[in-house]
Structures are given as structure tokens and as C-alpha cells.
Amino acid sequence: MSGSFTAGGFGAGPGAEGMWQAFEQLRSQFEKKVGGRMGRGDVRAAVLALLAEKPMHGYQIIREIEERSGGAWKPSAGSVYPTLQLLADEGLITAEESNGRKTYALTEAGRAAAEEAGAAPWETGPSSDTMGFGPLPKAGIDLAQAVAQVRRTGTPEQIQEAVTVLDEARRRLYAILAQG
Numbered sequence: 001m002s003g004s005f006t007a008g009g010f011g012a013g014p015g016a017e018g019m020w021q022a023f024e025q026l027r028s029q030f031e032k033k034v035g036g037r038m039g040r041g042d043v044r045a046a047v048l049a050l051l052a053e054k055p056m057h058g059y060q061i062i063r064e065i066e067e068r069s070g071g072a073w074k075p076s077a078g079s080v081y082p083t084l085q086l087l088a089d090e091g092l093i094t095a096e097e098s099n100g101r102k103t104y105a106l107t108e109a110g111r112a113a114a115e116e117a118g119a120a121p122w123e124t125g126p127s128s129d130t131m132g133f134g135p136l137p138k139a140g141i142d143l144a145q146a147v148a149q150v151r152r153t154g155t156p157e158q159i160q161e162a163v164t165v166l167d168e169a170r171r172r173l174y175a176i177l178a179q180g
Helices: 015-035 040-053 058-068 077-089 108-117 135-153 156-179
Strands: 093-098 101-106
Touching: 040 058, 040 077, 040 101, 040 108, 058 077, 058 101, 077 093, 077 101, 101 108, 135 156
Parallel strands: none
Antiparallel strands: 093 101
């Protein structure tokens, strides 16, 4: 991420625009790193782990994975639905349509496969802390989202106030480092 922040403050542009660009760069860096951490086998293991608890539809599975991984992993529908189809082809799950939605449940063979798979990926995979994605980067991403909201919907006065708050936060963060 070198070059993302200049010595004079945030990003390349003046005021809120430069700040916005810097936060966008920060957010995209974390999304690239975090998003690439789980593989195809992990989607399979995650689906089996969740369906071992109760039947769910596809988007419930996606939401549950995101929630249980603390927001660090949100598999796409393009990875979850093919996995569900493969598990159905293998006889490990069944699909029942109700109210226009397919709800998936484990078969007996699926229960055995879920037990064999062991703990869910969010319980055993590399943790966000060991990969350098602990509470501080999450707080940064949350802050970036708040900044984006102010940029989209704030008045010019609110945007300037946000710039002032962020400048002060930056100074205080550097002060923390200066103490150590």
C-alpha cells in the first residue's frame, strides 16, 4: 500500500476527495487480502457445517458464513450455488422448494460427511488476527464506510467537519505511536 498516503494528509486530492480516495484504497486492499483467504474446499466445508445445524436456503448460507467469520469472508452466490448442486449430485443434501425458494438439508450421508469434515472453516482456518486482520483494520474499514456515507449524503459543512475529525484522529494515532 505504499504511496497511498502522503506526508501532508490523505491521498492525492484536496480535502474530502483525497480522503475518500485514501479510504477506498484501504478498503480495497483489505478486501483483496481477506477475500482470497478461503478456497473451494472451504465453501464445501462451510456449507456442510451450516446445514448440519439446520436446513437453509442459499442466501441464508452466504449470510451465515459472513456473520460467523466476522465479516472477513463472504462467499459469492457463484461459489455457494455450484457447491450446493455438487453436494446434491453426491447425495449429501436434498433440496425442497417452498415459496419459490429451495431449502437445502443434509441427508444421512451428508451428516456423516459433515462430521468427517470436522470444524467449520471460520473456526479452524487462519484467523483474521494471525493474518494481520484483527480489530484495528476492521475499525479502519468501518470508519471508511462511515466516511463514504458522509461523502454521499453529507452537506458541504458536514463533509468539512468530517475532514476535521479525521485530521484529529490521524494526529492522535501518531501520538499513540510516539508514546511507545
